[in-house]
Amino acid sequence: MKLLGWRQILLALAGFGLIVAALLIAGAVPAEAIQTVVERALTRPAGWRNIIKEATPLLLLGCSVFIALKVGLFNIGADGQFVIGAVCSAVVALNVPAPINIPLAILAGIVGGCLWAYPVGLIKAYRGGHEVITTIMLNNIAGFLTFYLVSGALKDPNSQQPSTAYISDLSKLPNIIESGPLRINIAIIIAFFVVIATWFFLKKTTVGYEIAATGENPNVAKFSGINVNRIMIRTMTASGGIAGLAGALQVLAYEHRFYGNFSPGYGFDALGVALLAGGNPLGILASGTLFATIAESTNVLSRTGVPKGLSFILLGVLVIVFAAFRYRKEANRGSDS
C-alpha cells in the first residue's frame, strides 16, 4: 500500500512539463511565470492559506466521489450535494443560538447532502436509472433551487446580491493558527480526518469489503450474500453526506454566508481528485492538495495576465494522463487471461 508510487511522481513531472508548454502557448515566459508562482503562491503564507482553503472542499468532495466510485457509482452530483449541504448549514447557523449552533449546522449540512443523494441510490437500485443522469439533473435542481431561495426567502434584505446574511462570529468555525496572513481553519483538520476515516472504512471494515466487492462485480456480490441494493443506496447516501459536510464547512469556515452559484465547480474537480488518488483513499490527500495548489498557482498567474483557464487545461490533461496510465495497466493485466 504505497501513498506515492513512481507513477504519481512521473505524473507530477508530466504536469510540470505541461505547465511550461501551456504557458508558452499563453504567451508568457515560463521561467518568469514559475518564479511568480513560487514567490507568490508556494512560498508565501498568504499562498498557503489559499491552498489550504481550496484543499478543504476538494479533500472532502474527493472522499465523497471516491466512496461512491468504490461501490460502482459515478457521483457527478457531489456538486449539488455540496450546495444543498451549504444552504442547509447556513440556514441553521443563521437561526440557531450558540452553543448548539455549530454542531447543528454541520449536522444539517450532512443531512442535506444525504437527502440529495438518497434518491439517486433508490432510482439506481430499484429502477436502474443511471446515476450519472440523475445526479446531473439533481445538480441543476440544486443550483436553481438554492439560487431561488437566496433571491427570495433567504435573501439578506441589506444585500444587493442573491445572498444570505453573514453568520455571526459565534457560528464561525475557528482558525487554529492565525499568524499574520497565514490562517489555518479547523475545517482542514476535519477534512484530513475524514480522509483517514474513509481509508479506514473502505480498507479495514467488513462493510468496506462488501462495498468493494459490489463495485467490482455486483452479481458476484449478490451471490456472496451481499445485499447489493441496500449497500448501493447506503453508500450513495454516505457519499452525499460527506459532500454535504463539505458544503457546511465551506459556509462555517470560509464563506460565512450562502450565495447564488455557491460552488465554483468543486464537485467536478473532485472527480479528478478521486480519480488521481488511484486505488487508495489516502491518495486523496496528495491529489486534493495538488489540485488546490494548481488552482492557487493559476490564480496568482492570472494577476500577471495569464488566462485563468490554464488550470482547466492543466487539470484536464493531468486526468487524461493518469487515466491512460491506469487503463493501460489494466489492459496489460487483462491480456494474459
Next chain:
Amino acid sequence: MRGITKVFGPVVALDQVDLTVESGHIHAIVGENGAGKTTLMRVLYGAHPANEGSIELNGQPVSFRNPEQAIRAGVGMVSQHYAIIPELTCLQNLLLGAEPSLIINQQDAKSRATDLATQMGFQFNWDQQTSELSPGQAQKLEILKLLWRNAKILILDEPTAMLAPEDADLLYAKLHELTQTGATVLVVTHRLPDVMEHCDRVTVLRGGKLITSIPVSQTNPSQLAEQMIGVSVTHHTLTESHPGAPILTAENLTILGDKGQQAVKSASFILHQGELVGIAGVDGNGQRELFHALMGLKPFQGTAVLDGQNLRDLSTQQRIVSGLRLVAEDRHHEAVIESWSIVENTSLGLHRLPNLKKGLGINRDSQLALATAATEQFPTKFDNIRQSFRGLSGGNQQKVVVARALQENPRAILAFQPTRGIDLYVADLVYRELIEATRRGITALVVSFDLDEIMTYCDRILVMNHGILTEVPPELRHDRQAIGRMMVGATP
C-alpha cells in the same frame, strides 16, 4: 498437419504435433483440459496461425490466415460456445456471412435451407428466433451453417456436452451419414464412450504433445484414459452412504424463470446427512432456477427448510451463516472477482461468519488461514497466495471455488457443474472430497450435465426435465439408457 507448434506467451500449447485425418472418417481428438485439442483445431481452421508446422489439404499445402479462408476451402468448426445470434431468426443466422446475393430472396433462401435440412433429416421453423432453440437444435443449426457454406471438413468441439444421450446418438448417426457423402468429421471430446461407439480413429493429446493416433478398434477406454492422464487410473471404490437425518427439505417448490415461465414445477426432495445427491438433466431445464431459489437469489413458492429453519425467512447472507453453500455455475460472473487476490476471494461470501470477524473488520489471520486451507484442499498451482486470481488457470480457479464451499463447517453444499473446466484426475478428487464431506455428516446436491459423472459418484439421482423433478428408482440407478429417457421426459 505436420509438426504443428503453437506458443502463447511463455506457454507451449502445441509441441510438434502431427495429425493425419483420412477423408470420410469420424476422427476423435481426445485429451484433458489444456491438452491442446481445441488449439490444434483452431490452428487447422485458421483462427490461430501456428508458429511452426505445415498443413496439407488433399495433398495441397494450405495456410489459412483466418476462418473465412478456411471455410472457403471447405474447413469449418462448431465451437463449444455456439456462434448463434439469439436475436436473429434461424434463417438469418444460417445466411449470416454467407448471403447468396446482395439482396436476399427470402423464399428462395428458405426453400434451399429446407432442402439442406431435409437432407440431414433436420426440421426447422426458419422464422423462429434462435433464442428459443434448445441446445440440441442450436447445434444442428450450427452444423447446417457449415454445410450451407459447403464445408467438407467439419470440426465439432465437445458436440455432445449439452445433449441428452439420445440426442447425442442421433447426432452421431447424422455425422455418419455425412461421412458417407464424402465429408470428414473431426470431433474434439473428452467423452470416451462416444469415441468407442461412434468414431473411426482417435488421436490422444497430452500437455500439447501427440501421444498416439490409432484406429478405435485397436484400443479400449481404460487404455485411452491412461494415455490422456499419463498415469494409470485406479478405480477406487466409493465409500458407502449411510443416510442420516434430513438436512434440507424442499416441498412443492415452484419457481418462475426469467421469462415468467414456470422454470421449476412443484419440486420436492429431501437431502439427508451423509449423502451426495445428483441432478441429471439437459441444461436449461430448471436446475439453475432451483439453485438460485435455494440460495435466496430468486423467490419461490412452497417450503424449503434447512435444519429446522425456514429458508424463506433467511437472506442469502443468513443462509450462508446457517451452512448453505453454493458452488456457482459461472465462475467469472457469480463466484469470484478476478482482480482480487486468492485470499480476498476465498473469504468472499464467508466474510460474515463469526470466525472471520474481528471488531468492525475481517480477521486477517483467519482470512489467511481460510485461504491456505482452501488452496490445500486440492493441489492448486499458484505463485503467491496474494497474487491476483486472474493469474490462475481456469482449472485452478475452479479448484479454489469448490474448496471454498467446503470450508467453515458447511451443512449443505449446492454445487452446479463443480468439475467444469478441470482435469479428469482433479474432477475425481473434487467428487471424492464432496463425498467425504457428506460422510462426515453434511449433505450435498450436485447439478451436472454429464450423466456419467452423476452415475459414477452420486448416492441418489434426481432427473430434471422441463422443471419437473423426479427421482430415479433405485433399481434403475445404473441404467444409463433409462435415465437418459427420463432426462427427455419419456418413461424409463
